[in-house]
Amino acid sequence: MHNAVLHRRHFIIGAAGTAGAVATVGMAGPGSVALAQDAKPLPDYVAWKDADAVIVHSNNTLEMKRGQGGTSGITPADQLYIRNNVTAPGEEIVADPDAWSVSVEGVRNPRGMTVGELKKLGVDTVAAVLQCSGNGRAFFDHEASGTQWTVGAAGNVLWSGVPVRVVVEELGGLADGAKFMTGTGGETIPEGIDPKTVMVERSVPVEAMENAILAWEMNGAPVPLAHGGPLRLVIPGYFGVNNVKYIKTLAFTEQESDAKIQQSGYRVRPVGVKGAPDQPSMWEMGVKSWVTHPLMEAGTGRVQIHGVAFGGTNPVEKVEVSTDGGQSWQEARFIGPDLGRYAWRPFVLAAELAPGTHTIASRATDSQGNAQPEEFEPNERGYGHNGWRDHAVDVTVG
Amino acid sequence: MHNAVLHRRHFIIGAAGTAGAVATVGMAGPGSVALAQDAKPLPDYVAWKDADAVIVHSNNTLEMKRGQGGTSGITPADQLYIRNNVTAPGEEIVADPDAWSVSVEGVRNPRGMTVGELKKLGVDTVAAVLQCSGNGRAFFDHEASGTQWTVGAAGNVLWSGVPVRVVVEELGGLADGAKFMTGTGGETIPEGIDPKTVMVERSVPVEAMENAILAWEMNGAPVPLAHGGPLRLVIPGYFGVNNVKYIKTLAFTEQESDAKIQQSGYRVRPVGVKGAPDQPSMWEMGVKSWVTHPLMEAGTGRVQIHGVAFGGTNPVEKVEVSTDGGQSWQEARFIGPDLGRYAWRPFVLAAELAPGTHTIASRATDSQGNAQPEEFEPNERGYGHNGWRDHAVDVTVG
Numbered sequence: 001m002h003n004a005v006l007h008r009r010h011f012i013i014g015a016a017g018t019a020g021a022v023a024t025v026g027m028a029g030p031g032s033v034a035l036a037q038d039a040k041p042l043p044d045y046v047a048w049k050d051a052d053a054v055i056v057h058s059n060n061t062l063e064m065k066r067g068q069g070g071t072s073g074i075t076p077a078d079q080l081y082i083r084n085n086v087t088a089p090g091e092e093i094v095a096d097p098d099a100w101s102v103s104v105e106g107v108r109n110p111r112g113m114t115v116g117e118l119k120k121l122g123v124d125t126v127a128a129v130l131q132c133s134g135n136g137r138a139f140f141d142h143e144a145s146g147t148q149w150t151v152g153a154a155g156n157v158l159w160s161g162v163p164v165r166v167v168v169e170e171l172g173g174l175a176d177g178a179k180f181m182t183g184t185g186g187e188t189i190p191e192g193i194d195p196k197t198v199m200v201e202r203s204v205p206v207e208a209m210e211n212a213i214l215a216w217e218m219n220g221a222p223v224p225l226a227h228g229g230p231l232r233l234v235i236p237g238y239f240g241v242n243n244v245k246y247i248k249t250l251a252f253t254e255q256e257s258d259a260k261i262q263q264s265g266y267r268v269r270p271v272g273v274k275g276a277p278d279q280p281s282m283w284e285m286g287v288k289s290w291v292t293h294p295l296m297e298a299g300t301g302r303v304q305i306h307g308v309a310f311g312g313t314n315p316v317e318k319v320e321v322s323t324d325g326g327q328s329w330q331e332a333r334f335i336g337p338d339l340g341r342y343a344w345r346p347f348v349l350a351a352e353l354a355p356g357t358h359t360i361a362s363r364a365t366d367s368q369g370n371a372q373p374e375e376f377e378p379n380e381r382g383y384g385h386n387g388w389r390d391h392a393v394d395v396t397v398g
Numbered sequence: 399m400h401n402a403v404l405h406r407r408h409f410i411i412g413a414a415g416t417a418g419a420v421a422t423v424g425m426a427g428p429g430s431v432a433l434a435q436d437a438k439p440l441p442d443y444v445a446w447k448d449a450d451a452v453i454v455h456s457n458n459t460l461e462m463k464r465g466q467g468g469t470s471g472i473t474p475a476d477q478l479y480i481r482n483n484v485t486a487p488g489e490e491i492v493a494d495p496d497a498w499s500v501s502v503e504g505v506r507n508p509r510g511m512t513v514g515e516l517k518k519l520g521v522d523t524v525a526a527v528l529q530c531s532g533n534g535r536a537f538f539d540h541e542a543s544g545t546q547w548t549v550g551a552a553g554n555v556l557w558s559g560v561p562v563r564v565v566v567e568e569l570g571g572l573a574d575g576a577k578f579m580t581g582t583g584g585e586t587i588p589e590g591i592d593p594k595t596v597m598v599e600r601s602v603p604v605e606a607m608e609n610a611i612l613a614w615e616m617n618g619a620p621v622p623l624a625h626g627g628p629l630r631l632v633i634p635g636y637f638g639v640n641n642v643k644y645i646k647t648l649a650f651t652e653q654e655s656d657a658k659i660q661q662s663g664y665r666v667r668p669v670g671v672k673g674a675p676d677q678p679s680m681w682e683m684g685v686k687s688w689v690t691h692p693l694m695e696a697g698t699g700r701v702q703i704h705g706v707a708f709g710g711t712n713p714v715e716k717v718e719v720s721t722d723g724g725q726s727w728q729e730a731r732f733i734g735p736d737l738g739r740y741a742w743r744p745f746v747l748a749a750e751l752a753p754g755t756h757t758i759a760s761r762a763t764d765s766q767g768n769a770q771p772e773e774f775e776p777n778e779r780g781y782g783h784n785g786w787r788d789h790a791v792d793v794t795v796g
Binding site: 069070076077119122123125126159160217219221299302304306335337338350 | 470472523699702734736738
């Protein structure tokens with residue numbers, strides 16, 4: 001099994017443009033075939049992205065290439081991944097961001113509030129990892145359906161907006177019985193389709209509101225349409241799907257949403273089993289890390305191995321690096337400012353590599369002592385992979 | 399005098415596109431006239447900048463508009479100011495960044511090193527304010543010559559590269575007698591001109607090397623040509639001019655450079671006095687802050703006053719805000735992650751403003767107890783202004 005996984009991984013790195021020559025061996029499966037085709041052009045609504053930094057999987061799915069993003073700690077907007085469940089609304093909704101209105105429900109004094117009003121209520125800034133539930137899906141052996149992300153459906157972003165708890169306080173506090181915070185996206189649902197089957201409406205435990213913000217700014221600029229502008233619900237520590245774009249309703253509810261994306265979508269279950277409400281939902285993220293350099297080849301002698309590590313809902317405590325496939329480990333050094341518990345941290349370890357092939361792996365541990373597992377249990381849709389072995393890279397030195 | 403200053407300031411905010419209607423009253427002086435003209439297009443080498451976020455003063459000087467940059471803490475690359483002393487080299491120098499070579503001199507084993515080699519030596523990341531020496535020049539009454547920057551010749555940037563001390567250690571340590579760190583830029587000097595009169599070669603005290611890096615990355619992407627790529631000397635806490643772009647020589651020297659930019663340029667002296675080597679050089683930055691919102695008008699009721707504050711070479715300790723022109727002050731709250739001692743921090747203070755005109759000021763204090771002065775002594779070239787009164791804004795509420 002291990003060899004199959006390695007082959008699959010190498011193929012994907014190759015397809016990402018790092019070393020195309022290795023990309024054609026030992027491949028099988030629909031995800032791989034799709035990746036082997038020529039690079040797709042950037043869709044119009046994300047024409048401003050850095051075409052060299054991303055892989056266009058489809059109109060609604062763009063992945064940051066492994067090795068992009070550097071060691072600065074923040075992912076540039078033009079490299080950040082895109083994953084839309086429904087086609088994005090038109091650019092007209094970001095023409096006058098302050099005019100966008102969100103309906104706040106499940107509070108004592110429910111009403112609509114424009115972004116302009118929200119900006120007067122309060123402002124805070126949080127750095128948080130944004131990561132698709134399926135990031136790492138390509139590493140599963142069972143070829144889970146969905147975009148074959150390796151590590152690039154994730155980024156570290158500075159979000160700025162009003163804390164949700166400030167909004168709730170302004171509106172008199174939560175209504176009785178509120179157990180979930182439910183966000184509804186502003187996408188247009190095509191006619192003739194039952195809205196519940198495609199709408200983006202996600203519920204998370206109401207406790208998540210303590211750290212959530214309604215964000216109008218991302219990395220120092222208004223949130224672009226492609227990333228959910230004019231207003232996005234940001235829930236630090238939670239998987240991307242819960243960070244509802246173009247949010248039009250924020251409701252505090254007794255029940256989880258009855259939309260398909262909540263009821264059966266984004267549920268962790270064994271391979272072959274259908275999604276159902278009693279299965280775990282893709283809410284809180286776990287501890288994770290991966291190497292971003294080197295990826296395929298390196299010269300002999302000293303090399304600076306670097307990557308990123310984060311704790312999910314807990315702060316990341318440490319990250320170790322192995323250059324021998326996990327037989328021995330050395331603690332790496334975090335570099336740059338600590339951006340807070342929900343952010344990732346770039347790490348670096350200097351190593352001397354002899355000629356030959358080295359399997360370089362990283363393994364992060366959070367503040368509660370949770371470490372990345374070596375292997376990660378397969379699940380039907382390929383969600384939440386944080387096993388360190390599959391995320392390792394084989395680097396040829398010489 | 400105070401009224402004249404206010405008029406001048408208002409004119410400039412208006413010219414920046416916030417409220418053009420107020421821009422034509424009570425104006426005089428060459429700087430003001432230049433600003434009153436139509437917006438210039440972006441020069442080719444910075445065509446990727448956000449045209450709506452910047453003021454094009456000239457081909458070599460672009461200013462971020464006051465109010466841009468948001469509350470995230472990091473200045474997006476496409477909003478960051480530009481100030482070149484000499485025309486930038488051609489794009490070809492960033493085509494293969496790793497091939498760029500810097501000659502390291504004044505060490506025991508001097509030699510040239512490529513960026514590719516430097517990347518193997520080590521890597522670190524620092525957030526640092528980049529600020530032109532003349533930022534705030536427009537606020538001086540004596541119409542100092544040079545670009546009439548208000549607050550936008552500054553940004554907060556994540557830099558990543560190799561620490562200079564690691565490079566020095568690799569090359570055997572400093573040569574005897576090194577008192578200065580001298581960087582030379584890679585600009586092409588036009589023929590027929592004495593190079594010493596125009597070259598960018600700056601010396602700083604050798605102690606500055608402890609925190610300096612040779613940076614190949616800015617905000618998560620390779621340093622763009624316009625900002626000094628492929629390799630820029632970054633000296634956290636020092637004014638922009640010392641952060642030499644396209645660095646081709648890094649020398650540890652007994653004397654300061656004999657280039658004009660060092661000998662008589664960037665020297666603080668009384669109005670009317672010529673520059674000379676015995677005057678203070680524009681090295682370390684002081685504590686500073688300014689309000690970024692609101693700027694001209696605000697609705698009645700609650701408003702979130704925000705801005706940025708930094709300590710220069712020391713960490714910023716606190717920032718106070720006044721809504722009555724400095725008669726009373728309230729401590730503002732820093733928001734978002736603390737990016738370290740050389741970074742700026744966004745701050746916010748909620749206020750209720752009655753109808754009328756309010757003079758909103760901010761005053762930062764660093765960890766050593768140094769606070770921004772109310773007035774700032776004029777100097778010939780208009781350098782280093784951090785007086786809080788001139789940086790205040792008059793906001794009309796109602």
